[in-house]
Amino acid sequence: MILPKKRWRSLLPSGKLARSATYLWLILILCWGLSLGLSAPSTADTRDTSMQMAAMPEVASPAADAKLRVLAQALALVEEQYVEPKTPKDLIYGAIQGAVTTLDTHSSFMTPEEYRELQIETKGKFSGIGIEISLKDRSLTVVSPIEGTPAYRAGIQAGDQIVKINGASTKNMNLNEAVKMIRGPKGSKVTLTINREGFTQPKDFVIVRETIPIRSVRARIVEGGIGYVRLASFQDLTDQDLQGFLKKMKQRLTPFKGLILDLRNDPGGLLEQAVRVSNEFLKSGLIVYTEGRSPQQSMRFYVQPGDKEDLPGPMVVLINEGSASASEIVAGALKDQKRAYIVGTKSFGKGSVQTIIPLEDGSALRLTTALFYTPSGITIQEKGIVPDEVVQEPEIPAGKSVQKLREESLGKKLRKEGITDKPWSQPITAEELGQDPQLKRAVEILRNWPPKKMAQQAK
Amino acid sequence: MAAGDGAGPLSPHCRELQSLLRRRVSQVKPYRIKSSLTCRAWLLYPLLPVLLAFFLAAAWVNPAAAAPASNYEALRLITEALHEISQKFVYKKSEEEMIYGSLRGLMNSLDPDSSFLTSQEYQQVLSGQKTPLAEAGMELIVKDNLLTVVSALDNGPAWRAGLRPGDHILKINGHLVRNQTTQEGNRRFQGKAGTVINLQVLRNGQVKPLDLSVILESVAPGAVTNKILKESYAYVRIPYFTQETAPTLAKTLKELQRHRPPLRGIVLDLRNNARGTLEQAVRAASPFLGDKEVVSTRGRPPEPNQVYHGRAKEDVFKPNLPLVVLVDGGTARAAEALAGALHDQSQAVLLGAKTVGLCGLTKMLPLEDGSALVMTVAQCFTPSGQKIHGKGLEPEVAGQTPAPAVTGAPPPGNPPPEDDPWVNQALEILKTGKTPKKAEKAETR
16 A cells, blocks of 8 residues: 555545555455455556545545544543553554444454454465364364365364464463464464374374365255255355355256255355355346445446356255345345245345455455345345245254354454365265254255245246 | 542542642642542632633643654544545444544543543533432443443342343443443433333343343432341441442441440451442541551552542441451442452451452543543552552452353342351351461362
8 A cells, every 4th residue: 555654634534645545346245243254356456546536525624624633632642641551553443443333333443463364264265274173171172174184184183182383382372373373374384282082192293384275165965866055154265166066966966956055144255256156046137236325336236147058956045044144145136036945034134235445554444335235126234034934943052142242342253163074975864954944944845846935926 | 430420429520620639739749648538629619610721721732733753653544544434434424423433432442431521421520410310220331342230239220120240231222332431321321210221131141132121210329238147247238339338337337346245257248339439438448447558549650649548536446357358240449449458458358259340540631622531540559559450359269159040030139148158158257267268269260
């Protein structure tokens, strides 16, 4: 970012702001709680800045100037007189935080560290060794090594206790710190000291870091030619992963009788990815449109024309109150176009679009810049997507929402644990179906396609 | 202590004027507040305009122009952020709203006692804040951006509505609580008697928020109560600190002193007590400690350090009776200061759970547009030099009750003292004269 080093006064909103970044690169849909979003690709930075200046008619108003002076005065007073010395940066982060929280629940401020973490999460890959870890009885434990990654090849196993990372004890280390130590540049080495049942003493594993894809898609099949795809979020590689699984299913399942798209507890992600995922299932027409205060924020997204012969057949989409934003775009488009039968419970109801706006010191704003609407012009905001058939899910474990609230309020973004790693081609068992009434119902519907309600609508 | 939270009718002026005076006086000689701590601010009322003018003048010569150079960078950043918001946020927001939001955020990031006052609110404070007609009888702070109940007055409106220390208030009358300062949060629960306020409350460990309704009423100052337990041990409860607390406590203790057979020890219950000023704590300590040091405050230079002492003539028990003080996660401010003093100066044993850690002096600083900051300028230390503010006091004996079971119903009200497990634990300590210090401490870890 190139900002002339001038005194701050000259940078008051004056219409002369030479800013190189920010405009509308990246629209993203934001999840609540565990956030997944995305920074703009840097290539989009080179937008016509003169256009931007023209679009900023604001003149330095004396009122705005006076208000900023009050802020400056407050900062100076706190710096001089607060009982503990504070750096101006700490204070300003608090102030920006305060400004942003007066906006809406989905707008937020990210410190440089939080912003970097977000970029990693939304890029769909990071550099590390490929294990999912959690704190179990206070000790750092491997949940599972991801197949094909350096950790997997080195022989790390689920249940292994990580006693030390690069010689540093993991006692009193929180998950975030541990993740930070295990990750690092591609090609560099990390030493994990592992304790495992059967070891007489902890053993060192030296592992070379690689680029690890974060999987947002997993798949299974159900007896009788039914495919099952679960999206955990909408991030950079989601559409590609989805395409890969659909292709494999078409080869493996003959006949390919139907598909279940599971969007439950999918908090959303990138708007662009929601459009691409919808595009995989629709022949033509409008997917979603957005409306904001400025014309740049109002856009319409259509299905891309192309080879549409090979679309999967009948579809059931599973949603619940944890399905938000991008998930609701997909479910809304498929529902409005009568492409899929929606099963589950009413979705979360987050119908707004957030844009990530990096600030000059590496921190960033996540601002609600537009509302989105399903093809039939319905806003999802607060209403959510209502399923065609309501099927309740079993009670959620106690304490979960407390956790959510904590994470939200602290702005923590701990990555969700991965889903159990069974090979995709292994059919879902009757026992697994028994534990999941919504999924079970989806299978029944596909086996007796079309559902009555849909058949009636067709007439 | 929070200024202007209705803790004491004198507090806001009192503190500001005190601090103003302190500044001037301290240049002449070290200013030591001794014994009489009732702030005689009313004497200074005629001087108020003069003092204020002095203060405002000081503020005028020190606006942005005098800000340290390191501030420019920070200001540039927030200017950039505010500009982006004004241009791109989906709804239009006024400049004042954004700046005031920033100021709230700035003060909230410091500590729960630091707050921001809009010019209207500041005017109200200056024009002589009246004791609210009616209130909910609880103390709230903003912690991790959540409006949290620190304590609820025994059987007060909030307590009867089912609110308990540690509860987070998510919604007030259907509106999400966001970016509120501690002051604003508390003010929401003051108003006309009979006003019904509907709350959505999240209790730790519970999944579903609770819907509770609290009805404001004029709350009688929490009375000091006592009870003689078996074998001549006394139980004394201070629910909240007010101006009345110290005199009633002194009276109660004098009566207890006359008890026959003579008392063998006292259990002082300071649990769930977060209201009161430092002055009130100091006065309440006198019957126990005479003119010994109660608490000291240390500020950032040039803010002077101060040592607060009680009054010798108010001392009731000579020699001191064995004392166990009950504290918990709802013990804050005056109660913390008193607990710390009794522990350090009277060998009182602290029993229960860790206290909140809210004990500072705040000062009001006007800004050039008529709004004002409420800012912590000094922190409390116990006589042995332990910092209370931000840390809390760790009792040497942990209360043995397991945490109340997680149920939908609010925890039951206070049991009578003889059925209270912590009181019984305290009696055990008084009887045996032994503090199971080491062992208990290990257990709490």
